Amino acid sequence: MDVRPTSRSCGPCVACCKPFSILEVEKYDANWCQYCTIGKGCDIYSDRPFECKAFACLWLNDKGDESDRPDLLKVMMDMSDFEIGGRECDILHFWEMEERAFDQSRVQQIVESAKDQGYIVILHHPMTSDDGYKGYKNTAQVSPSLFTEAESSQITEMTERGLL
């Protein structure tokens, strides 16, 4: 998500320095960036890549409470969109920063509220495979009253294949 931030600033949060691939700094999915100091910030802040400068998570875009800042909640959220059944749908991505962070009641509350509002929810849970590859296990959730079974199956399949 790259909407310009409004009244908030990142402070010590670096939660978006883990999930994405940023080739310019040789950073790959689910690995902390080599220039990230956790709890402090970016070591190359003024020279960071364009993707880093442009990115703003939902919290930085004034969504949620102050205590939902990703480094505090241990979950970072951003959005993308997807067309299904002839309509444009918003996808709300949840990136888990700490083991079992998705189990928190506050996170579950946001997930259920998002589904009720018609969002496609995708949970990205970090995992390491037997060969040491770090990545995400992705699972989708939608409201059964707002998506058909066929739509839900398509979303699930595409999510598991990492296409959403």
Ligand code: SF4
């Ligand atoms: S996750 Fe959001 S609040 Fe945290 S550093 Fe990134 S943009 Fe800033």
Ligand code: SF4
């Ligand atoms: S270059 Fe800086 S802002 Fe970009 S991912 Fe690395 S530590 Fe984060």
